[in-house]
Amino acid sequence: xxxxxxTFGALxxxxxxxxxxxxxxxxxxTLWVGGHVASRNxxxxxxxxxxxxxxxxxxxxxxxxxxxxxxxxxxxxAKQVADLDRVSGGRVTLGVGVGGEYPKEFExxxxxxxxxxxxxxxxxxxxRRLWSGEEISHYGRFHTFTGxxxxxxxxxxxxxxxxxxxxxxxxxxxxxxxxxxxMPYLYSPERYRASVSQVISDAEAVRRDLTGFSWMAFVxxxxxxxxxxxxxxxxxxxxxxxxxxxxxxxDRVAAVGTPDQVAARLRAFVDAGARHLIMAxxxxxxxxxxxxxIATDVRPHVDRPVPVPQH
Numbered sequence: 001x002x003x004x005x006x007t008f009g010a011l012x013x014x015x016x017x018x019x020x021x022x023x024x025x026x027x028x029x030t031l032w033v034g035g036h037v038a039s040r041n042x043x044x045x046x047x048x049x050x051x052x053x054x055x056x057x058x059x060x061x062x063x064x065x066x067x068x069x070x071x072x073x074x075x076x077x078a079k080q081v082a083d084l085d086r087v088s089g090g091r092v093t094l095g096v097g098v099g100g101e102y103p104k105e106f107e108x109x110x111x112x113x114x115x116x117x118x119x120x121x122x123x124x125x126x127x128r129r130l131w132s133g134e135e136i137s138h139y140g141r142f143h144t145f146t147g148x149x150x151x152x153x154x155x156x157x158x159x160x161x162x163x164x165x166x167x168x169x170x171x172x173x174x175x176x177x178x179x180x181x182x183m184p185y186l187y188s189p190e191r192y193r194a195s196v197s198q199v200i201s202d203a204e205a206v207r208r209d210l211t212g213f214s215w216m217a218f219v220x221x222x223x224x225x226x227x228x229x230x231x232x233x234x235x236x237x238x239x240x241x242x243x244x245x246x247x248x249x250x251d252r253v254a255a256v257g258t259p260d261q262v263a264a265r266l267r268a269f270v271d272a273g274a275r276h277l278i279m280a281x282x283x284x285x286x287x288x289x290x291x292x293x294i295a296t297d298v299r300p301h302v303d304r305p306v307p308v309p310q311h
Contacts, residue, residue, distance in 0.1 A: 063093035070119035078130035090155030131159030176202035181214025193272035217274035263301035
């Protein structure tokens with residue numbers, strides 16, 4: 001069994017050049033942006049955020065966590081992401097999900113909610129063909145065209161990695177069959193371990209080799225000197241986002257508390273099979289300060305050589 005080192009990413013809503021460059025200076029391995037078209041809470045559009053991140057960084061890998069792929073025409077995504085990959089020098093990872101928690105954005109984009117999974121599957125395969133830079137024809141359930149060429153191609157051969165986000169069995173199967181990685185959210189370490197086994201099983205069923213596959217975990221984090229302060233802040237933040245009591249959820253799926261407590265919780269995700277941890281700051285306060293503290297007070301206690309999951 002081969003070993004690798006745990007790597008770290010951070011979700012950021014930073015928009016200024018100064019803030020983004022200060023994040024890159026923290027030496028995170030990746031920086032991620034999210035966004036919606038029409039959600040309950042105000043948010044940016046994810047590809048616009050990715051463009052800003054790509055333009056204002058020089059070395060760190062950048063990605064979407066996550067682009068709701070069924071809302072977008074695949075040719076537009078292929079073109080925009082190829083351009084960003086070229087601008088960034090080949091530093092883009094495309095995290096995709098099906099969404100559905102905000103039905104109004106499907107209504108706004110005139111996409112039937114019950115088609116989101118099938119549309120995503122068709123689009124993932126189509127993106128890779130469009131990124132070839134060759135003239136292609138496609139006759140699918142949702143998209144049909146003849147002799148289309150989207151070029152120039154991305155810098156990365158075959159296009160940027162496509163990592164599948166989600167929580168369901170369908171998402172695990174999508175990652176196993178079509179994705180270059182798995183990035184669940186709101187998971188406990190125990191559920192993450194079970195999902196690794198499921199993804200490996202789904203890949204084996206279609207004889208797919210998962211060598212080079214990215215095992216990611218998107219984890220809400222709050223670290224403070226006093227555990228009760230971290231918990232109160234994270235509860236306020238997540239409760240506002242999800243409009244419900246998140247206390248019981250917090251104990252299962254987040255890493256909240258003192259630096260030692262947060263490091264122990266993140267190590268539990270690593271022990272469950274995660275090899276790239278994406279820190280999502282769960283705070284109503286200064287998210288940039290929290291991401292800095294994670295880098296300095298928590299990460300050194302999580303980094304260590306770990307075995308790569310085998311199948």
